[in-house]
Amino acid sequence: MDMEKVNSMDFGEFVDVFGNVVERCPLIAAAVWSQRPFSNSEDLEKHFFAFIDALPQSGQEGILRCHPDLAGRELQQGTLTAESRREQRGAGLMSLDAAERLRLAELNAQYRARFGFPFVLAARLSDRAAVPGELARRLQRPPAEELCTALGEVKKIGRLRLADLLGAAGLAGP
Numbered sequence: 001m002d003m004e005k006v007n008s009m010d011f012g013e014f015v016d017v018f019g020n021v022v023e024r025c026p027l028i029a030a031a032v033w034s035q036r037p038f039s040n041s042e043d044l045e046k047h048f049f050a051f052i053d054a055l056p057q058s059g060q061e062g063i064l065r066c067h068p069d070l071a072g073r074e075l076q077q078g079t080l081t082a083e084s085r086r087e088q089r090g091a092g093l094m095s096l097d098a099a100e101r102l103r104l105a106e107l108n109a110q111y112r113a114r115f116g117f118p119f120v121l122a123a124r125l126s127d128r129a130a131v132p133g134e135l136a137r138r139l140q141r142p143p144a145e146e147l148c149t150a151l152g153e154v155k156k157i158g159r160l161r162l163a164d165l166l167g168a169a170g171l172a173g174p
């Protein structure tokens with residue numbers, strides 16, 4: 001998809017296409033649409049990220065809370081978004097054994113109890129062997145630092161989702 005096509009989208013089409021660049025936060029795409037035209041994919045991405053950065057802490061935590069747990073209940077119930085399912089499957093999180101699932105569920109619960117939002121990690125840049133260790137490591141971090149790290153992961157997920165949507169054509173900028 002090229003930028004000319006993106007810039008010509010009406011509001012509804014844009015939100016349909018980009019509404020899940022940030023998991024279950026179509027409001028962000030709705031706000032970004034107002035800022036078109038975009039010169040290239042980096043410019044488009046910049047607007048998504050700037051919206052996240054400009055939110056008060058409660059809004060940033062709200063974005064994190066829109067994410068499903070890794071290997072959590074929604075994966076079991078089949079209610080993940082298509083993007084999240086693909087990411088979690090790619091990382092091998094759909095084929096955990098019972099002990100691995102339990103370990104992750106315990107760590108996810110501890111993380112949520114400590115920080116008040118779910119553990120977020122760009123699953124496509126990780127795998128089932130690395131996730132529990134990374135979760136245990138981040139569980140020890142100070143809350144303010146952890147909020148920044150988690151938002152950084154939201155951006156990594158968003159960058160990969162945008163690249164999927166735009167393909168190579170969208171990446172070519174002036």
Ligand SMILES: NC(=O)N[C@H]1NC(=O)NC1=O
Nearest residue numbers: 070084087120121122123
């Ligand atoms: N909790 C969490 O990190 N969820 C996600 N990560 C990812 O790559 N896709 C998700 O839905």
